[in-house]
Amino acid sequence: MEPGTARIAVDLLGGDDAPAVVVDGALRACRADPDLALLLVGPVEVADEIIRALPSRDRTRVAVRPVRDAVGMGDAPARAGRVETTVRAAVAAVAEGAADALISAGATGATVIAAALGFGRWPGVRRPALVASLPAVANPVVLLDVGASLDPCPATLTQHAAFGAAYAAVAHGVDAPRIGLLSIGAEPGKGDRLRRAADPLLAGANLPCGARYVGLIEGYDVALGARADVVVTDGFTGNVLLKGIEGAYAMAGAPSASGGVPRAAALLGVAGITVVCHGAATGEDLASGIALAAHLHRSSATAAISALLSAPDEVSA
């Protein structure tokens, strides 16, 4: 654990099984990390449930921002920008300095829009990316995007490659990360229109942290991590693949339901630390998402990544 208090704004109403799983996750996170403080964003009675369950000496670690309205999983994402929802209030709390980072297991699209509107984007950023770190044989594999940017253009994939390179270096300490473009064969020219257009752009991109582009990789390479440290793809394919690997681990009888596949992902490209949890997240998943948000704050990862990307000669196309 890195030293220092981390104040995490928690969307109490995000997730298929909210608020119960969020209550459980918040309590687990408080037990695991004595330097954690939580700003509970949502109905007062849900926040009270968490506060009552804490030992009395710990109750000062928790503050409440009352909000009644949530974004439903079926709501249009833009609703998060218009009405005062829990996720929008959590973003506002971070933007005002009342918290250091936020976490939501609500609808991903709504969280991305709320964060982009509330924090603004990093300079020159087209579209944000959600980045997940999968356990692999050696270093974790950084997979992005896992659901923030659907139907991206080739230049967005190049920019996300730079995000991923910086994230692998800063969050996982990978030196000179290998960047692969997810496709359906390793030979140049394999893939759909988006991949065929992105491959030459990536080959010519100036990537930070000594990263090098290794070309096309396949789905098989993602779980094992043998060929690339960072795997770049569109948000649709990345989301399907991440959940597909999770299902395979569940089918194979892995120790936990997720088989170690992370159910929390960091949003890169917006000027505030945002962690998104899987809608089907459990209390354990929420707690690990809160720990990820605290780690990103304590290591100043988001600011470090943003700085790497805006350094001269390090900006990708």
Add this chain to the structure above:
Amino acid sequence: MEPGTARIAVDLLGGDDAPAVVVDGALRACRADPDLALLLVGPVEVADEIIRALPSRDRTRVAVRPVRDAVGMGDAPARAGRVETTVRAAVAAVAEGAADALISAGATGATVIAAALGFGRWPGVRRPALVASLPAVANPVVLLDVGASLDPCPATLTQHAAFGAAYAAVAHGVDAPRIGLLSIGAEPGKGDRLRRAADPLLAGANLPCGARYVGLIEGYDVALGARADVVVTDGFTGNVLLKGIEGAYAMAGAPSASGGVPRAAALLGVAGITVVCHGAATGEDLASGIALAAHLHRSSATAAISALLSAPDEVSA
């Protein structure tokens, strides 16, 4: 084993590790199935290696069609239609009636083009689909397309849903199969442009075999098969997901390298039985692909599926 001889044309030069794995696969297939006959398509010296390894009484089960040229994994797929390659010769052998089905572990795009040109398509078919059957908790899950049709239009996904329904009914005996559209959330409206356009088309499609459309499903549902018997997606996403599940099984320490994920897929939409193997196929994979080709011939599956799809009131949009 269904009764009756099955004569399978085998592309001796297809696959990353050809011809060694094809030799191994052909010998395994002959040992496993006494009613199998093989037409070996490729260099005579490779065919001789197989013939010499067979017991003398079995040598009459094998015939040879000499061809020297293969499609490389990095070649443009259209090359398969222009020059006399092993895969094109294997298609021609089936079209002439010298074999009942063909198998190739060569470049998928080249095999699809050779089969479409050599056999023609089923009436009204836009684009063929490669269909893979994954072991799941109950019935196998039929996943298509796994690599034949990149960048499909929404109507192609609807047609592939009908292919998948008929395949689940004919090849796996699934009654009233449940059809799911692979997306990134289960709520209507979730997904990229292609999925948002295909979802209402599928909801209104007339599907064969009593199939019903169950809406959007997620990557997690594919390996487990709890929500759909047939999973429809574009060839890029399906290929990435299939290989991703395979990699996860390898990572989880499953009994075989593929963890039971099939490395052979049937091509639907062309008027001849065609089985495509993974470029990284082993001899065991080739043998199971030959067995799949023989099964599809003996059960008249391809003709039955084609007839189901062209029956009145059963044609999808």
